[in-house]
Amino acid sequence: MIEISKLNAWFDDHHVLKDVDISVPANGSFGLVGESGSGKSTVLRTITGLVDDWEGNILVNSKELGAKRDKAFYRLAQMVFQDPFGSLHPRHTIDRILTEPVNIHGLGNSDARVVEALNQVGLDNSFRFRYPHQLSGGQRQRVAIARALILEPKILLLDEPTSALDVSIQAEVLNLLSRLRRELGLTYIMVSHDLAVVAHMCDDIAIMNHGRIVERATAEQLAEGKLEHPYSQQLYKAAGGYDRAVVDSFVDWD
Amino acid sequence: MSNEPLLTVKNLEVTFNTPKGEVNAVRGVSFNLGRERLGIVGESGSGKSQTGRAILGLTAANGRITADQLTFHDVDLANLTPKQWRKVRGARISMIMQDPKYSLNPVMTIGDQIIEAYREHHKVNAKEARHRAIDMLEAVKIRDPERVFNSYPHEVSGGMGQRVMIAMMLIPDPELIIADEPTSALDVTVQLQVMAILDDLVRDRGMALIFISHDLQLVSSFCDRVLVMYQGHVVEELAASALHEAKHPYTKGLLNCLPKMDGDHGDLPILEREASWAEG
Numbered sequence: 001m002i003e004i005s006k007l008n009a010w011f012d013d014h015h016v017l018k019d020v021d022i023s024v025p026a027n028g029s030f031g032l033v034g035e036s037g038s039g040k041s042t043v044l045r046t047i048t049g050l051v052d053d054w055e056g057n058i059l060v061n062s063k064e065l066g067a068k069r070d071k072a073f074y075r076l077a078q079m080v081f082q083d084p085f086g087s088l089h090p091r092h093t094i095d096r097i098l099t100e101p102v103n104i105h106g107l108g109n110s111d112a113r114v115v116e117a118l119n120q121v122g123l124d125n126s127f128r129f130r131y132p133h134q135l136s137g138g139q140r141q142r143v144a145i146a147r148a149l150i151l152e153p154k155i156l157l158l159d160e161p162t163s164a165l166d167v168s169i170q171a172e173v174l175n176l177l178s179r180l181r182r183e184l185g186l187t188y189i190m191v192s193h194d195l196a197v198v199a200h201m202c203d204d205i206a207i208m209n210h211g212r213i214v215e216r217a218t219a220e221q222l223a224e225g226k227l228e229h230p231y232s233q234q235l236y237k238a239a240g241g242y243d244r245a246v247v248d249s250f251v252d253w254d
Numbered sequence: 255m256s257n258e259p260l261l262t263v264k265n266l267e268v269t270f271n272t273p274k275g276e277v278n279a280v281r282g283v284s285f286n287l288g289r290e291r292l293g294i295v296g297e298s299g300s301g302k303s304q305t306g307r308a309i310l311g312l313t314a315a316n317g318r319i320t321a322d323q324l325t326f327h328d329v330d331l332a333n334l335t336p337k338q339w340r341k342v343r344g345a346r347i348s349m350i351m352q353d354p355k356y357s358l359n360p361v362m363t364i365g366d367q368i369i370e371a372y373r374e375h376h377k378v379n380a381k382e383a384r385h386r387a388i389d390m391l392e393a394v395k396i397r398d399p400e401r402v403f404n405s406y407p408h409e410v411s412g413g414m415g416q417r418v419m420i421a422m423m424l425i426p427d428p429e430l431i432i433a434d435e436p437t438s439a440l441d442v443t444v445q446l447q448v449m450a451i452l453d454d455l456v457r458d459r460g461m462a463l464i465f466i467s468h469d470l471q472l473v474s475s476f477c478d479r480v481l482v483m484y485q486g487h488v489v490e491e492l493a494a495s496a497l498h499e500a501k502h503p504y505t506k507g508l509l510n511c512l513p514k515m516d517g518d519h520g521d522l523p524i525l526e527r528e529a530s531w532a533e534g
Contacts, residue, residue, distance in 0.1 A: 035441035036412075137298075166297040166468065168525035171511035175521045193441065200513035200522070223517030238442040239515070241475035247450040250443055 001026040001155065001187045002047070007056035009039075009046050009211075016042050017054070018211040022189070024204075026154075029181060029188040031202030033195055033235070039211040040191045044157045047189075048079045060155065075105060078148035082160035084140030088132040094118075094143055095128045101151055117146040121176060138169035142176065149180070156180075158190040162197065174201060195239045199223065207232040259286040260430060260462050261309065264323035268304045268486075271316045279304040279317070281486035287430070291456070291463045293473035293494065296483035297508075302466045305483070306432045309464075310349055311339055326430070345375040348428040350452075352435040354415030358407040364391075365403035368422045375426040390421040394451050413444035417451060424455055431456065434466045449476060470497070470508050482508075485532040504531050 002024040009017035017039045024030040032040040045051050047058055049069035058065040061076055081087040088097055098117055102110040118127060121142040132140055141161060148156055161177065162170040178201065180186060192198045198205055199222045206213045207229070215229040227233050230251070237246050268280035280301040285292070296302040308319045311331065324332045326347060334342065351357040359367055368387040372378070378386070384403075391399035394417040407415055416436060423431065433452065437445040453476070456463050467473045474480055474494040482490040482505045490502040500506050507525035 035443065167508060168297060168511050171513070171522040172524055174513065175524065178519065178521065194513075196513045196515050199515040199517070200519065203519075219519070220517045223515050225515075234443060238446055241471050242446055242449050242453075243475065244450060244453060247446045250447060 001028065001061060002030075002189065003057070003059040004043075004047070005057045007043070007046065007054065007058065009042055009051050009054040011053070016211050017046065020056075020208075020211075020213055022206065022213075024187055024189060026187055027181070027185050028204070029190065029202045031198030031205040032189065032191045032208055033193065033198050033205060034208035035193060035235075037210070038208040040208050041159050042211075043208075044079060044159050044189060044191055048077065048157055049073075071105060074153075075151050076153055077155035077157060078151060078153040079157040079159065080141075080144050080148050080161050083164050084137055084144050085132075085164070087144050088140055090132055093129050093131055094135075097132075097143065098147055098150055101147060105151060107151070113150055117150040120149055120180065121146045136169075137165050138173060141165060141173055145173075145176070145180075149184075153186070155187045155189075158188055160192055161190070163192065163194065170197075177201065195222070195235060207235060259288055260327065261287040262323050262325045263287075263305075263309070264321060266305065266308060266319070266321040266324060268301070268308050268313055269318045269320075270314070271318070278486055280308065283481075283483075283486075283488055285481060285488070285491075287462055287464065289460055289462050290479060291465060291477040293477035293480040294464060294466045294483060295468065295470045295473050295480055295508075297468060299485070300483040301486040302468075302483050303434050306349070306434050306464060306466050310343060310347055310432060312349070344371065344423075344428065345426050346428050347430045347432065348423040348426065350416075350419055350423050350431060350433040350436045353439045354407065354412060354419050355439075357419060358415060360407055362406075363403070364405055364407060364410070364418050368403075368418070368425060371422045372425045386425065387421075390425045391418070393424075393455065394418070394421045395447075396421075413440050413448060416440060416448050420448070420452055420455070424459070424461075427459065428461065430462045430464070432464045432466070435468070436465075438467065438469075445472075470505070471512070487532065489531055502531075503528070 004020060004022040007017055007020040020043060022030060032043060034040040042051060046054050095114055098114045099110045102113050114128065115125065123139065123142055162173050165173060181188060190198060190201055199219050203219055205217050205222055207215045209231050215227060215232040217227060225236055227236055234250055264284045266280055266283045270277045270279060283305055294302045294305060307313050309331065311334065313319055319332065321332055329342060365387055368390060369383045372386055373383050388399045388403060391402055396402050396417055402410060437448050440448060465473055465477055474497040477494045480492045480494050481488045484504050490500060490505050492500055500509065510523045511525050513522060
C-alpha cells in the first residue's frame with residue numbers, strides 16, 4: 001500500500017531525513033519510534049505533503065507522489081495529529097468540522113456521513129452541535145479521527161495520536177484505532193515516542209535517530225527485547241522505568 | 255527513611271469558585287512526610303498538582319484552602335502572611351515545574367536567574383554568588399557551565415532547561431522539593447537522566463521530595479511511597495515496591511490499561527470508573 005524508498009528531506013540546510021525506506025502492506029500497521037528530532041513525524045508530514053524540500057520515491061497505492069498532492073490523495077490518506085486541542089477549530093461546531101471535508105470533496109449526503117463518522121468513533125449524536133472546548137481530550141481525539149474517517153480513506157497517518165491523553169483514555173483510543181483497522185481494512189503508519197504503544201499497535205517497527213532508521217523489528221522481536229543497535233537497546237531499557245544503574249549506562253546520541 | 259514528620263497534611267481541601275459554581279479539586283487529603291520520596295500519582299483533574307500547590311500556598315486567587323493541619327516543622331502553612339511566605343518558599347520548600355520553556359524567565363540569562371534565586375535567601379556578594387551558581391550548574395551535570403551561565407533559556411534544550419530549573423530550585427538548599435511532572439516534557443532517556451540528577455542531589459543533601467506525576471510506573475520506580483489520587487481523594491497508599499499488590503480497582507485499572515511490549519495486539523482492558531471511588 002505504501003512504498004517509500006530513499007526518502008531524504010531538508011529544512012533549509014538541515015538534512016532531516018536520510019535514506020528512509022518503509023514498506024507497508026495493505027491493512028498493515030507500521031510503527032515509527034524515536035525521540036524528538038529523530039524525523040519520525042517528518043516522514044508522515046512528507047507523505048501528506050506538508051514538507052516541500054524532499055527527494056526520493058513515495059508510492060501510495062501504486063501511485064508515485066510528486067511535488068503536489070491532489071484531492072484524490074487526501075481521499076486515500078488522512079492524517080491524525082497529536083494535539084486534539086490544537087487540531088480542531090475552536091469556533092466551529094463538531095458538525096461543521098466534520099462537514100467541511102465532505103463539502104470540499106463534493107461527496108454529498110453530509111448529514112448521514114457525519115452521523116456515521118461519529119458513530120464509528122463511539123460518539124453519540126449529542127456531540128454533533130457542540131464546540132471542541134465542551135469536549136474532553138479523549139473525545140476531541142475521537143472527533144479528529146472521525147474527521148479523517150469521513151472521507152473513507154484507506155490509509156491513516158497517525159502522529160502521536162494518544163500522547164496528549166491520560167493512560168486510561170489512551171487505552172480507549174488505541175482500542176478504537178485497532179477496531180477501525182480491523183473493520184474498515186485500514187492501513188496505518190503510526191508515529192510515537194512510546195515503544196510500548198507502538199509494540200502494541202504495530203506489526204512492523206522502525207526505530208529512528210537523527211533522520212535515519214537505525215533498526216527494524218517485528219512486534220515479536222520487540223516483545224523479546226531482541227534489538228541489536230545500541231540506540232534501540234537504550235530506548236528499550238529506558239521504557240522499563242527508573243533504574244539508576246541503567247541511566248549510568250546511557251550514552252548521548254547528539 | 256522517615257522519622258519525625260517534616261510535613262503534616264491533615265484533611266486538606268482545595269475549593270475553587272468558578273462561574274459554574276464551586277469545584278472541589280482536593281477533598282480531604284492527609285499524609286505525613288518524613289525525609290523520604292513520596293510520589294503523588296493520578297490522571298488529569300485528580301487534584302495531584304493542586305495538592306502540591308496548596309502546600310506552597312500557590313493556589314490561584316479564586317481558590318480556597320482549608321485543612322485541619324498543614325504544618326512544615328512547626329510552621330503553620332495555612333496562616334502565613336506574604337512576608338512570612340517569602341522565608342519559606344524557595345528557601346525551605348521549593349517547587350520544580352513541568353516545562354522549563356514556561357517557568358524560566360525568557361529575557362534574563364540563566365546565570366542571572368540562578369544568582370537571583372540564591373541571593374534572595376543568602377547575603378553574599380556578586381562574585382561569591384556567581385561562583386555558587388557555576389558550581390550548581392556543574393552539580394546538575396552541565397558540561398559547559400560557563401557557556402550555559404551566559405545563555406538565555408531559548409538557547410538550551412528541554413533537558414538542559416530542566417537541569418537549570420533543578421539547579422535554581424536546589425541552590426538555596428531547601429529541605430523539601432515539590433516536583434510537579436518535572437520530566438514529562440522530555441524524551442524518555444533525557445527524562446531518566448534528569449531524574450538521576452535529582453535522585454543524587456536529593457540523596458546527598460538529605461532532602462525530602464514530593465514527586466507528582468501521571469506515570470505510575472515511573473513514580474514507583476523512583477519513590478519510596480506512592481499516593482494514588484482520584485477526583486481529589488487519595489484512593490490508595492502504597493509502598494512503591496509493592497505496586498503489584500495494589501488493591502484499589504482504580505490503581506489496578508491504571509496499571510492494566512498500559513500497553514505492554516508482550517507482542518499481544520488484543521484490546522487493552524478499559525478502566526471502568528465507579529461512582530463510589532469519588533466518595534473517598
